[in-house]
Each structure stands twice: as C-alpha cells, then as structure tokens.
C-alpha cells in the first residue's frame with residue numbers, strides 16, 4: 182500500500198476527466214494526468230522514492246512538496262537538478278533518477294554563503 | 301505627490317491583497333510569483349488543465365480568492381508575472397534595491413532575466429513547514445504536513461492509504477481533513493502539546509476567539525469533519541521514530557510531557573504507509589535579509605504598524621512577518637499595499653483591515669502560546685539520527701563537532717560538521733541546528749539579532765537564513781544580460797493567461 186492519485190469518480194472535488202500523460206522514469210513508463218508535477222505523477226503511480234543520496238546511498242523522494250528541501254531532484258530531458266515537486270510533467274518527458282556520488286553541492290558551490298574564513 | 305510603482309513578491313493571500321490595495325490607490329503594480337498559479341500555499345488548487353467545479357470543497361474562502369484573482373487579472377495597471385523566480389535583491393540604504401528575477405520553467409535553462417527598480421517593494425514570500433528531526437524521518441514515506449496538503453490540494457494525490465498526522469499546531473487539522481477527502485485513512489492526529497497548554501492558550505479570553513469568528517468557525521468545521529471521519533485527535537503525543545528498510549513501515553508514538561520530553565514506557569508502534577509531520581512554520585526570509593530588512597527578535601521580518609520594514613518603502617506582509625493564517629495575511633497585505641502606494645494609515649478605507657489585523661494577531665499569539673515548539677524534543681534523537689538531510693549529518697556528528705570546536709562560532713561548527721551547508725542551504729535544518737547547538741553551547745547560536753527590534757541589522761547576522769542567492773539559477777543565466785520587459789518572448793508569456 183502506498184501513495185496514489187484519487188480517481189475522479191471517487192473524488193468529492195470532482196476534477197474533470199483529462200487526458201493522460203506518460204513519462205519515462207529510468208526507461209519505465211509511468212502514467213499520470215495533464216497538469217500534475219513530475220513528483221505527483223511518480224507518487225500517484227505508487228512509487229515513493231527515486232533519488233539516491235550521495236553519502237549513504239539512501240532512497241529519497243518528496244519531503245516538503247513545495248520546492249524547499251531539494252530531496253526530489255531529478256534529471257528531466259537531459260537537464261539535471263530539477264525539483265520534481267515543482268516542475269509540471271509533460272507527455273513524453275524523459276526523467277532520470279539522480280545519484281551523485283560527488284555531492285550535488287559542488288554544482289551549487291557558488292551560491293553558498295561559505296565565507297572567506299573557509300580556507 | 302506621485303504614486304510609486306509597486307512591486308509585490310509573492311502571490312499568496314498577503315501578496316494578492318497587497319497588489320489589489322496598491323492598485324486601488326492608483327499605483328502601477330507588478331506581481332511576481334514563482335508558481336504558475338496564483339494563491340500561494342493556502343489557495344493551492346488544481347491547475348487549469350484539470351478544472352473542477354467543486355474546488356471549494358478543499359478550501360475556505362475559495363470565492364474570495366477567485367474574486368481577488370479575477371480583479372487583478374482584469375485590472376489594467378496590474379502586471380502579473382508567473383513562474384518568476386526572484387533570486388536576488390540589492391541592499392540599498394533608505395530605499396528598495398534592484399530586484400533580479402528569472403522567468404520560466406522551474407530549474408530550467410536559459411531563462412530570461414528581468415531587473416526591476418521599484419518605487420516601493422512589498423515582500424510577501426510566506427513560510428514553509430518546520431519539521432523537527434526524529435529517527436527515521438529521512439525514510440521515503442515521511443513527509444512534511446505541507447507536502448501532504450500540497451499534493452492533496454494541487455494534484456489529488458494522497459501520500460498513503462494508512463496515514464498518521466503529527467506535530468503541533470492547528471494546521472494539522474486541515475491537513476488531516478484534506479487527506480481524508482483524498483481517500484486516505486487517517487489513523488490519528490497527534491498534537492505534542494497537552495490539554496493544559498491548549499486550554500491555557502485558547503480559553504482565557506474566549507471573546508477573542510469569537511471575534512476571530514471566521515477562523516474559529518473554520519477550526520470548528522475541521523473538528524466536526526474529524527468526527528465525521530472518526531479521526532482520533534490525541535494531545536500530548538508525538539511521533540518519536542519511524543522505521544522501515546527502504547520506506548516507512550511503522551511509526552512509534554509516545555506520550556510527551558509539557559516540555560515535549562518523551563515519557564518512557566508510553567511507546568506504541570503502528571503500521572503505516574505514510575506519516576506527515578509539521579511543528580509549525582519557518583518564514584522565507586532570504587529576500588528580506590538581502591534587501592537589508594531588520595528581523596524581529598523572534599526571527600521574522602520586523603515591520604512597523606504600517607507594515608513597513610526597517611528599510612523605507614520596503615514593506616512586508618503575511619507569514620514572513622509572523623505566523624497568523626490566511627485572514628491575518630489578507631489584512632496585512634491590504635495595509636502594506638495601501639501604504640506602499642502612498643496612502644496613509646489614517647485613511648478611512650483602511651479601518652476594517654486595521655481592525656482585522658488586531659483581531660487576528662491576538663488570535664495568532666494565542667495559537668503560538670498553545671502550540672509552540674518546546675525544547676524536550678531533542679531527547680527523542682539518537683546519535684545516528686540524521687539532522688541535516690542534504691549532507692546526511694547525524695546528531696552524533698553534530699555533538700562531536702560541538703565538543704571538538706569548544707566555544708567556536710556557529711559558522712565554524714557548521715563548516716566542520718557540514719550541517720546546514722547542503723543544497724537546501726539550511727532551509728530544512730537551519731533552525732534545528734541552531735536550537736541543538738544553543739542547547740549544548742548556550743550563547744553560541746544567538747549572536748546579534750536577539751535583542752529588541754529593530755536593531756538587528758540583517759547584515760551582521762551569521763545566521764542560517766542568509767542566502768545571497770534565494771532560488772537556484774544556472775550559471776549561464778547568472779551571466780546573461782537582462783531582458784527588457786517589452787521583449788517578445790516575455791510578452792508572449794505575459795499574454796498566455798490574459799486571453
């Protein structure tokens with residue numbers, strides 16, 4: 182038992198029936214509906230985790246759901262470090278899970294507040 | 301007197317109300333939000349691709365939102381830019397600095413950059429969940445309460461079939477209600493505070509609750525909903541660990557005392573497929589700090605009665621100035637917008653908003669008294685509990701670093717342990733690390749800024765909330781020339797939603 186997308190027929194909010202979309206997650210087809218985030222599509226299909234952490238190789242998926250924690254990072258159509266909870270999925274998106282054995286922070290280094298006393 | 305151009309950052313309740321008030325006073329208004337939808341956290345909704353006639357089921361005040369949105373979308377003199385990520389603001393003495401924005405897909409590439417030089421600036425960047433660590437909180441299937449809410453409201457995705465909701469604060473109630481309306485079985489809502497503190501917070505001046513009737517009614521509605529769904533609401537209890545191999549399988553709940561120290565022998569383990577936890581909210585301060593705004597002694601943006609920050613013509617409204625819920629955010633937004641556009645606090649038109657602000661602020665302070673975080677929680681940590689999720693720093697490593705560095709600064713402690721230096725830039729663990737360090741080495745985490753407002757100049761704070769680059773942008777974008785607002789690619793984007 183796991184996460185799921187509520188079918189419109191059971192939904193008190195009664196969202197319109199809309200076209201399905203498909204994304205490829207590491208080559209595997211995952212189905213969702215138009216307007217969902219990439220994380221929403223993946224979670225909606227029952228998959229809870231996709232990223233692998235750098236240090237301990239642990240699985241991660243969504244934690245904050247609103248773009249704050251960066252746990253959900255994926256590669257989308259060749260672009261890395263995309264927050265899956267924030268990016269809307271498009272039909273045909275090619276999504277690749279990330280496992281950066283070197284910490285992601287290398288890429289983010291110029292943005293850090295690390296001051297001059299680092300050396 | 302000329303009316304300044306007003307730039308509003310954030311299109312949640314506070315920013316929307318601010319934009320409307322400023323426009324009503326005759327200002328030319330630009331409203332920016334990183335989302336492709338208006339409404340912020342509170343009015344997060346299904347996207348236009350998936351229209352629903354009954355969106356109001358999940359929302360209080362839904363019609364107030366749609367009216368506000370429509371008014372703004374139809375007003376000449378209001379420019380709304382969605383998917384606009386404000387990544388930096390210059391500090392300027394005595395007035396707002398330049399505001400730097402990239403516009404496009406989240407974490408995209410080669411997005412056009414805009415630079416604004418607003419006459420007046422309104423910061424309405426809101427807040428996000430604060431979730432305290434516990435053993436196993438890094439397992440898949442453990443979510444913040446806000447994540448459960450955002451997925452339910454924005455996508456109709458439930459985080460699991462059998463779900464536990466835990467933490468502290470009235471926000472747990474709407475989260476449980478949304479989960480139930482999304483098909484989850486909510487096994488229970490576990491509030492860490494105990495009846496005594498809840499009663500002390502809620503009951504001494506019940507007439508204030510009545511005056512905040514809308515909010516009181518909203519909460520009463522959740523309680524009725526919980527009865528209908530038979531969701532147990534337990535107080536004085538906390539999730540103290542989660543277990544599972546590659547995902548959460550069980551959570552352990554224990555009774556806690558008034559200081560949130562777990563009571564031995566009260567543990568109870570239940571099988572779940574998801575748990576969502578929130579212990580309150582952390583304001584999104586980075587833009588305010590960048591703009592040079594002073595913080596209050598409780599680490600929100602300091603504002604005066606006009607909602608003006610310590611920098612003239614830079615205003616702030618909503619949860620970035622204090623946690624108080626949607627009604628307070630709306631009232632503060634209206635006041636900020638009116639004043640930013642050159643209005644006066646004496647104007648008769650502002651009287652209702654001022655009255656609302658008074659009511660909801662006192663309501664908010666009672667909620668804080670009743671539901672605030674108490675220090676005993678660190679007792680449920682174990683040496684191998686991850687405290688910094690990005691860098692996977694454990695509590696044990698943090699404690700060792702604290703002993704090894706002796707009385708060294710918070711910064712050197714962070715550098716030696718790497719806690720808080722990962723890709724989220726300390727957003728998730730920053731306050732937690734400070735609290736843990738303050739406990740082990742009192743006086744260290746405080747520093748300047750813990751004195752009376754508004755003297756705490758953000759510039760000399762060595763704190764976790766300073767992030768010179770507020771949102772991730774790519775190096776190529778950083779180097780690119782700004783795009784004029786009139787450029788064709790951008791005006792297409794602006795027109796998209798203005799048929």
Ligand SMILES: Cc1cc2nc3c(=O)[nH]c(=O)nc-3n(C[C@H](O)[C@H](O)[C@H](O)COP(=O)(O)OP(=O)(O)OC[C@H]3O[C@@H](n4cnc5c(N)ncnc54)[C@H](O)[C@@H]3O)c2cc1C
Nearest residue numbers: 310312313314334340341342386425426428446618619626
């Ligand atoms: C996930 C979540 C769900 C919530 N759901 C509820 C609920 O159901 N019921 C309830 O009572 N309370 C809820 N809350 C509490 C909620 O924060 C307030 O009630 C209310 O939304 C506060 O309004 P605001 O206008 O101050 O901020 P927000 O609604 O948070 O709006 C802030 C806006 O600023 C934008 N922003 C922030 N930084 C930037 C930037 N750098 N560039 C561009 N835009 C930016 C954000 O995208 C956001 O839209 C929720 C909070 C969270 C975090």
Ligand code: FES
Nearest residue numbers: 246248250251266
């Ligand atoms: S889940 Fe936190 S950033 Fe996506």
